[in-house]
Amino acid sequence: MDPVQRLISRLYRTGVERPAEGFQHWALQQLKAVVPHDAAVWGMGHAGRARFHNVKVIGVDAGYSRALERWVEHNPIYPRLAASQGVPVDMRDVLDDDAFYRSKLYRKCFRPYGIERILSSGHMDARCGLYTLLSLYRFDRNHPFSDADRERFRTVAFHLVHACSHNYFLHISRPASEQSHRPAAVADGEGVLHEAEPDFIALLAKHFPDWEGMHLPEALAREIGRGGQFSVDALRASVEPLSDIHLLRIWEETPLDRLTTREREVVEAVSRGLSHKEAGRELGLAPTTVSSHLYRAYAKLEVSSRSALARLVHGSQ
Structure with missing residues (x-):
């Protein structure tokens, strides 16, 4: 070679x-x-x-x-x-x-x-x-x-x-993280970009047409110090502190982003075909608790059947 x-x-x-x-x-x-x-x-x-x-x-x-x-x-x-x-x-x-x-x-x-x-x-x-x-x-x-x-x-x-x-x-990136596959960038506390994946830049350009680069759009920059997850218009974002900088991930929001973490876990388990009892055993929950989370998820997602839920989950991945 x-x-x-x-x-x-x-x-x-x-x-x-x-x-x-x-x-x-x-x-x-x-x-x-x-x-x-x-x-x-x-x-x-x-x-x-x-x-x-x-x-x-x-x-x-x-x-x-x-x-x-x-x-x-x-x-x-x-x-x-x-x-x-x-x-x-x-x-x-x-x-x-x-x-x-x-x-x-x-x-x-x-x-x-x-x-x-x-x-x-x-x-x-x-x-x-x-x-x-x-x-x-x-x-x-x-x-x-x-x-x-x-x-x-x-x-x-x-x-x-x-x-x-x-x-x-x-x-x-943490391989076990739910967001590990999302487009990522690293920025400091002032919102200045230090590293960015191409897909991250493409999403910013799509959702912020007037964005001029170097600094994050103001709507994202003012949230970065708070950490956790948040929404900005049609984008969803997660922030993880890395010493004095921050790992920022963004993606286009889907209906599943309306769910809490536990509701999301229950929905994903049930969409794989697990019964309430099997899902509860996997997640360490009582079957009745699984039912409660699933009921709230159905209401938020506006679905009424397991088949509709599975289509929504697998279609968003």
Whole structure:
């Protein structure tokens, strides 16, 4: 198998077995096999902000990311990246070597960390402004990145970004959770998005046509600190605290969302064909209690038979 395709396969296959926190360091180390480099930065943030909210570095001091942020307005690579998403940009594409090595940018930002050659790739979700920067560095000025390096990086970078997002949500989701299959995003207490699955963004765009990205729509943002479940127009949402950020899931509301948790459990058990006694044994309830929950569920769902209930349950999944 081609080394690039082998790496891409490994990103998705092995990545799901690794802790989300260590995925970026591991992936950048794996990338060395197809695009050799001495150091690298993987930063994530918003296009509207000149700073990262999450950044990983290998091969250079951790303080380098702050220097990169301080010099962002003077770095000619960034405008080129913004104009050509997913297309790697070499510093030589925007400054010839003579101009670069005489520049204040080189002397203040790159030379203190031994960086001589730079190849970067930018990736942004235009709907919400979430931005990822991947930059590879070499310390030997006489070893520039080749056209072949650039093409391999272009192919792999897309999969680095998407495998990382997949790995992240896979590990922070609870498989036993009732909502674990719902579109998810991570936001801080101010409603600023830090990560988002494509289906989450698509639902926001559908239900909030004027939404401009980066921040959650106000109706969602003002509820996020309360936790639990709530409804916003035709959407249902659940919020789970994750230290100082929040895991937010949204889905289009169905009639079953009108039920309490216990009513939902009873309905799902009965819709599988269990008798009241069998459902009660499974849920730890008396058969009469199962009947009471089922009666209230029938009224809320406006159904009057087990067959209608089963169609409603299985049709919403």
